[in-house]
Amino acid sequence: MAIVLGISAYYHDSAAALVIDGNIIAAISQERISRIKNDSTIPIEAAKSVLSFARIKPEDVDLVVFYENPFNKLERVLVNLLRTFPRSYRQFPRAISSQIGSKIWVKDTLSERLKIKREKVSFTTHHKSHAASAFFCSPFRESAVLVVDGVGEEDTTSIWYGNGQNLKFIQSIPFPHSIGLLYAGLTAYLGFEVNNGEYKVMGLSAYGSAKYLDEFSKIINIENDESFTLNLKYFSYFTDTETGFGPALEKLLGPKRNKNKPWNLNSEEDKRYADIAATLQQVTEDILKRLANRALKITGSENLCMAGGVALNVVANGKIAMQIGKNHLFIQPAAGDAGGALGSAIIGSIELGDKRPTPLKNCALGLPIETDKVKKMATDLGLSTKLLSDPAQTISEKIEANEIVCFLHGRFEWGPRSLGQRSILANPKLEETKDELNLNIKKRENFRPFAPVILGDHMDKHFEGQPDLMTPFMSTVHHVKKNKVEQLKAVTHIDRTSRVQSVDENNSKLLNNILHCVNKKTGLPIVLNTSLNGPNEPIVASAQDALLFFMRHPVETMIVEDQMISKKGL
Amino acid sequence: MNIGGRIKTIFSLIGHFLSPSKWVLIPMLIILLFAGILLWLTNGLSYIAPFVYSLF
Numbered sequence: 001m002a003i004v005l006g007i008s009a010y011y012h013d014s015a016a017a018l019v020i021d022g023n024i025i026a027a028i029s030q031e032r033i034s035r036i037k038n039d040s041t042i043p044i045e046a047a048k049s050v051l052s053f054a055r056i057k058p059e060d061v062d063l064v065v066f067y068e069n070p071f072n073k074l075e076r077v078l079v080n081l082l083r084t085f086p087r088s089y090r091q092f093p094r095a096i097s098s099q100i101g102s103k104i105w106v107k108d109t110l111s112e113r114l115k116i117k118r119e120k121v122s123f124t125t126h127h128k129s130h131a132a133s134a135f136f137c138s139p140f141r142e143s144a145v146l147v148v149d150g151v152g153e154e155d156t157t158s159i160w161y162g163n164g165q166n167l168k169f170i171q172s173i174p175f176p177h178s179i180g181l182l183y184a185g186l187t188a189y190l191g192f193e194v195n196n197g198e199y200k201v202m203g204l205s206a207y208g209s210a211k212y213l214d215e216f217s218k219i220i221n222i223e224n225d226e227s228f229t230l231n232l233k234y235f236s237y238f239t240d241t242e243t244g245f246g247p248a249l250e251k252l253l254g255p256k257r258n259k260n261k262p263w264n265l266n267s268e269e270d271k272r273y274a275d276i277a278a279t280l281q282q283v284t285e286d287i288l289k290r291l292a293n294r295a296l297k298i299t300g301s302e303n304l305c306m307a308g309g310v311a312l313n314v315v316a317n318g319k320i321a322m323q324i325g326k327n328h329l330f331i332q333p334a335a336g337d338a339g340g341a342l343g344s345a346i347i348g349s350i351e352l353g354d355k356r357p358t359p360l361k362n363c364a365l366g367l368p369i370e371t372d373k374v375k376k377m378a379t380d381l382g383l384s385t386k387l388l389s390d391p392a393q394t395i396s397e398k399i400e401a402n403e404i405v406c407f408l409h410g411r412f413e414w415g416p417r418s419l420g421q422r423s424i425l426a427n428p429k430l431e432e433t434k435d436e437l438n439l440n441i442k443k444r445e446n447f448r449p450f451a452p453v454i455l456g457d458h459m460d461k462h463f464e465g466q467p468d469l470m471t472p473f474m475s476t477v478h479h480v481k482k483n484k485v486e487q488l489k490a491v492t493h494i495d496r497t498s499r500v501q502s503v504d505e506n507n508s509k510l511l512n513n514i515l516h517c518v519n520k521k522t523g524l525p526i527v528l529n530t531s532l533n534g535p536n537e538p539i540v541a542s543a544q545d546a547l548l549f550f551m552r553h554p555v556e557t558m559i560v561e562d563q564m565i566s567k568k569g570l
Numbered sequence: 571m572n573i574g575g576r577i578k579t580i581f582s583l584i585g586h587f588l589s590p591s592k593w594v595l596i597p598m599l600i601i602l603l604f605a606g607i608l609l610w611l612t613n614g615l616s617y618i619a620p621f622v623y624s625l626f
Contacts, residue, residue: 071586078595104583108575118575 006345022354067340126152133343135162149308150180208274366412396517
């Protein structure tokens with residue numbers, strides 16, 4: 001019976017998670033509180049939030065587990081600086097500043113700032129945290145676990161075997177050979193922001209053809225044992241923190257894309273970049289399928305759990321699921337570094353004798369929306385408010401009328417997806433809705449797709465597939481049925497895929513009701529569901545964030561639980 | 571700041587590198603610690619670059 005706090009920090013997407021007596025109580029990314037996208041600072045506010053939500057005093061916490069071992073990481077940094085000297089000499093001062101300035105003191109910082117005894121703070125390892133977050137949240141009793149990310153302490157890819165309460169390391173691929181860093185390097189080459197633009201590359205890839213496979217065969221080698229090595233002459237992420245790729249990559253693939261230039265996928269130039277993205281995506285999928293096979297073969301399991309930033313590649317997840325069976329693959333929804341906080345908390349909890357958590361059913365692990373506060377603030381701002389007797393009915397009427405609605409309900413989501421707690425909902429039929437959202441509200445590239453949410457028991461009528469272990473979390477894609485594309489223009493990507501979310505009464509009662517009402521009115525049990533945030537902002541968390549978003553964007557209606565807020569009268 | 575805790579961290583760090591296979595890193599670690607203290611005293615560098623996590 002223990003209270004365990006898990007923490008991830010210092011690289012990207014810091015987070016805190018709280019596990020009590022083996023139950024996941026709360027998990028919050030720091031960015032949701034600090035309002036800094038991909039915030040990597042030590043998540044003191046997030047940690048205080050999860051403790052305060054559970055009404056736990058810091059002194060009552062039994063164990064704090066940091067998601068990686070900073071000394072092992074420092075060792076890898078030193079070895080790498082030595083290995084790449086003199087090319088790395090320019091990075092030496094920064095390495096010193098970064099390591100000695102904060103990272104090695106994480107135990108002290110957590111202890112001092114959270115006012116928890118230093119003896120209660122411990123470390124685990126980066127990939128073990130990821131593996132634990134995937135396996136122990138899955139419905140599987142036993143499973144292979146594949147972790148693929150940029151780099152942890154020294155591993156970039158690792159295979160584990162989970163059985164009951166146990167997680168056993170099997171093997172790994174060490175830095176600098178990394179799928180995450182390959183993808184990140186090409187993300188930078190294509191003019192997107194590293195750690196924030198990888199999913200844009202994935203979306204862009206659907207517009208191209210994999211025409212650069214010969215060139216990529218020079219960049220990455222697939223070994224006989226299904227592992228891989230990178231040809232490091234094309235990369236610079238081990239000596240340079242700015243670009244990630246080297247001049248040799250530009251010689252091979254042509255000049256990098258100007259990141260400030262607007263995208264025009266009708267131009268030859270941007271078609272070429274789309275082809276490069278498509279090739280990268282295909283190569284990534286190929287490697288991940290091989291690694292998945294290898295993990296299953298080595299462990300003898302028929303189930304696979306995945307985590308690490310690369311497991312956020314929903315298109316690749318869909319391909320792996322096709323290969324191994326859709327109900328044999330589970331992706332922890334916060335698969336990136338934030339998820340390490342949850343994994344480390346579970347590791348600590350099991351070490352203290354608690355049972356593993358029950359399988360993750362939904363992602364509403366953040367703080368609840370304060371409806372009264374929203375109402376008061378809205379009134380103060382001169383907005384009109386109305387108490388709704390049936391919010392689902394009202395939302396369905398607005399969807400039928402092609403209105404875009406901001407919708408806030410319950411505790412905000414864990415992970416990078418809006419799953420109906422902090423969402424923008426719209427009619428999925430019209431392509432104009434997609435353009436309106438992309439251009440005027442989200443202000444993002446026009447090639448970016450939107451996702452639908454559907455009643456689970458209607459899924460196979462509109463998509464090529466049934467609900468599976470990933471669809472409640474939007475962790476995979478399915479093809480829209482050919483005869484349904486016309487009806488689902490706003491949520492069908494150019495390759496006919498869609499990052500579909502399935503809902504039933506058990507994982508979201510209100511969203512389930514909304515979809516039933518929408519179905520009665522429009523004949524479609526589907527709504528476009530995108531995250532409630534503006535460009536380069538974290539998803540809305542609090543009442544204040546919601547009002548700020550609402551006032552700054554051309555949306556007329558916001559529904560917060562049973563309160564409707566509108567701009568009428570402004 | 572808990573000075574006692576910080577000293578424990580320094581001892582843990584030294585302990586980590588005391589394994590014979592890691593002795594080669596000790597000179598670098600000493601330079602790193604010395605420079606780190608200087609940077610800490612002078613408020614050091616704070617710029618974070620995109621690939622900073624891959625390198626350090």
